[in-house]
Amino acid sequence: MEPKPIPLVTQLDNRSSSVSKDAKLVNCYADLTNKEKPRVIKRPGHNSGTLYEAGAIQGLTTYLGVARLVVNNKFFKTSSTSVAIDADGLDVDFV
Amino acid sequence: MASKPLVFKTAAKAWVFDSDADTVTQITDVNYPGAHTYTISALTSVTTTATATTSAAHGLAVGDGVTVAGADQTEYNGTYAVVTVADTTHFTYTFVGSATTPATGTITAEDGRTTVPGIVHLDGTYYVMIPAAEIYGSGVDDPATWTALNFISAETETDTGVAIAKNLNYLVAFGQWTTEFFYNAGQPAPGSPLLRAENMFLQMGCASAKSIAQCDNSIIWVGQTKEGQSGASYGRSVVQVVGTKATTISSPLVDIIITADDLATVYSTAFKHAGHSFYVLTLVSSNITLVYDLNTHTWYQWTSMTVQAPKSVTSLTYSSATGLATATAASHGYADGDLITIAGAGQSAYNVTENITYLTADTFSYPVSSSPATPATGTITATGYTEGYFKLVKHTATGTANLFADTSAGKLYSLTTTEDGDSGVYINQLIRTQIIDGGNNHYKPIEALDLIGDRVSGDALIRYSKDDYQTFSKYRKVDMSLVRSHLSRLGRGRRISFDVRITDSISVRLERMDVTFGGE
Numbered sequence: 001m002e003p004k005p006i007p008l009v010t011q012l013d014n015r016s017s018s019v020s021k022d023a024k025l026v027n028c029y030a031d032l033t034n035k036e037k038p039r040v041i042k043r044p045g046h047n048s049g050t051l052y053e054a055g056a057i058q059g060l061t062t063y064l065g066v067a068r069l070v071v072n073n074k075f076f077k078t079s080s081t082s083v084a085i086d087a088d089g090l091d092v093d094f095v
Numbered sequence: 096m097a098s099k100p101l102v103f104k105t106a107a108k109a110w111v112f113d114s115d116a117d118t119v120t121q122i123t124d125v126n127y128p129g130a131h132t133y134t135i136s137a138l139t140s141v142t143t144t145a146t147a148t149t150s151a152a153h154g155l156a157v158g159d160g161v162t163v164a165g166a167d168q169t170e171y172n173g174t175y176a177v178v179t180v181a182d183t184t185h186f187t188y189t190f191v192g193s194a195t196t197p198a199t200g201t202i203t204a205e206d207g208r209t210t211v212p213g214i215v216h217l218d219g220t221y222y223v224m225i226p227a228a229e230i231y232g233s234g235v236d237d238p239a240t241w242t243a244l245n246f247i248s249a250e251t252e253t254d255t256g257v258a259i260a261k262n263l264n265y266l267v268a269f270g271q272w273t274t275e276f277f278y279n280a281g282q283p284a285p286g287s288p289l290l291r292a293e294n295m296f297l298q299m300g301c302a303s304a305k306s307i308a309q310c311d312n313s314i315i316w317v318g319q320t321k322e323g324q325s326g327a328s329y330g331r332s333v334v335q336v337v338g339t340k341a342t343t344i345s346s347p348l349v350d351i352i353i354t355a356d357d358l359a360t361v362y363s364t365a366f367k368h369a370g371h372s373f374y375v376l377t378l379v380s381s382n383i384t385l386v387y388d389l390n391t392h393t394w395y396q397w398t399s400m401t402v403q404a405p406k407s408v409t410s411l412t413y414s415s416a417t418g419l420a421t422a423t424a425a426s427h428g429y430a431d432g433d434l435i436t437i438a439g440a441g442q443s444a445y446n447v448t449e450n451i452t453y454l455t456a457d458t459f460s461y462p463v464s465s466s467p468a469t470p471a472t473g474t475i476t477a478t479g480y481t482e483g484y485f486k487l488v489k490h491t492a493t494g495t496a497n498l499f500a501d502t503s504a505g506k507l508y509s510l511t512t513t514e515d516g517d518s519g520v521y522i523n524q525l526i527r528t529q530i531i532d533g534g535n536n537h538y539k540p541i542e543a544l545d546l547i548g549d550r551v552s553g554d555a556l557i558r559y560s561k562d563d564y565q566t567f568s569k570y571r572k573v574d575m576s577l578v579r580s581h582l583s584r585l586g587r588g589r590r591i592s593f594d595v596r597i598t599d600s601i602s603v604r605l606e607r608m609d610v611t612f613g614g615e
Contacts, residue, residue, distance in 0.1 A: 049507060062491045070103070
């Protein structure tokens with residue numbers, strides 16, 4: 001018999017709140033540039049990172065082209081200079 | 096030209112970073128609707144009514160919560176509701192017991208005012224919202240100065256404020272059940288310059304402030320309606336507002352996942368990669384990250400692998416007949432196809448990182464490329480990985496880099512190629528197909544399978560299920576460097592689904608599988 005082509009691009013097709021069964025793409029994304037040949041591509045990875053200070057980053061933004069963040073109740077004005085703020089360990093929003 | 100300051104806030108407090116002066120200053124204006132601490136210069140009592148005198152103007156109103164601390168007579172200390180406000184420097188509250196008057200000590204009072212997540216800058220004014228859905232504005236180009244009258248209420252419906260954000264030139268006020276949009280109408284001071292965009296009102300609130308993200312000139316969040324959904328009190332779905340048009344972008348199946356979660360800890364972010372725009376929603380309680388591709392309108396699941404503590408391998412033998420090593424590690428917990436690192440064997444051929452074949456709860460096997468002495472000697476360990484939600488949860492783009500924060504390490508990460516994995520840890524790519532039946536439900540042989548995609552140096556693992564994803568075959572490797580990435584002799588079945596798993600650190604574009612069914 002002729003082979004049947006089985007597309008790999010698929011929507012999340014869970015039948016319950018668990019995704020242990022049914023069709024899915026994990027750590028992928030779909031490339032539909034060529035509609036006749038939809039393709040599945042693995043997601044990008046990431047590097048080992050730059051440590052600011054161990055702890056949960058409470059907020060992150062870019063200001064004047066530089067990443068600014070709050071971690072351990074310290075506002076990092078640059079990657080190497082910080083100032084303590086009384087943020088109570090809470091999430092921080094920037095604008 | 097001076098730069099506009101960077102303003103940032105928690106629920107209770109806010110700060111201004113002036114990059115020109117290189118200063119960070121907390122906003123202390125008494126009219127800022129967050130928490131303030133006042134010095135109490137005098138604290139007296141008559142029976143159980145305490146009268147506090149603040150050294151500076153306070154912003155308290157009758158009924159506000161206030162926490163008094165520092166009095167030597169501890170009866171005064173505690174959290175109370177304000178009973179009367181005589182003027183801007185006096186208020187009273189009722190305490191329990193009796194206390195010497197006047198009180199002594201270094202006494203402070205902190206009000207309990209909070210704002211909801213989000214801060215918006217619109218035409219020079221900074222806006223925050225309080226849980227009562229009142230939106231307060233700062234002075235123009237002056238985030239340190241606030242007035243009590245510069246506010247407007249999101250009050251089309253009587254629900255509580257959840258968050259604010261900005262979309263285009265609108266301030267978006269998210270309530271528990273509704274969403275309202277405001278624009279700068281230039282209304283005269285001292286009131287708010289904002290007016291409500293009446294035609295943009297949404298009967299859809301926000302289930303989690305942490306689900307809000309902006310991407311591609313749109314704003315996306317987990318919406319919530321009062322209409323119930325099976326298994327939960329409220330109906331939830333992911334909503335996107337593009338321009339002035341709101342659209343539900345989650346499928347009913349994604350809604351099931353979101354609705355089942357308690358939303359206790361939620362992360363969301365959005366970013367662009369390789370021409371795609373992704374909305375990334377992590378539900379920690381469900382240990383799942385759902386990713387929406389705004390270009391293809393497809394939902395995916397993304398995960399991260401965390402290295403486990405090494406397990407002791409108590410026996411490791413080699414069979415020249417099969418070319419396989421068999422390891423014994425009590426209650427190893429590994430699954431078929433998992434990538435495991437074996438280390439510590441005196442015979443180096445055993446020490447590899449390989450996809451294992453699950454044998455029993457205590458044993459597994461893996462291929463060995465040469466013929467080492469058997470059994471292996473040494474203090475041997477096996478190290479595997481635990482799969483969980485995608486760990487990158489916050490994102491910012493600096494113009495030169497896409498930077499991400501994870502949940503706990505205090506690091507900023509940059510995206511790299513797929514080949515690098517996640518900082519050297521493999522990315523567990525899995526494609527689980529729909530169930531296929533060759534056009535009929537007959538019992539038939541499944542003769543062959545070809546995996547169609549790029550030819551690259553690496554392997555894919557393929558297994559199948561013939562019982563509605565309940566059980567699977569063992570994984571079999573296909574070499575993707577060959578002209579045909581091919582498996583044959585897949586047995587017989589009526590309906591079959593496949594898992595294609597790639598743990599090798601390779602980048603490959605996969606198109607389809609060609610499955611050949613035999614005659615009946």
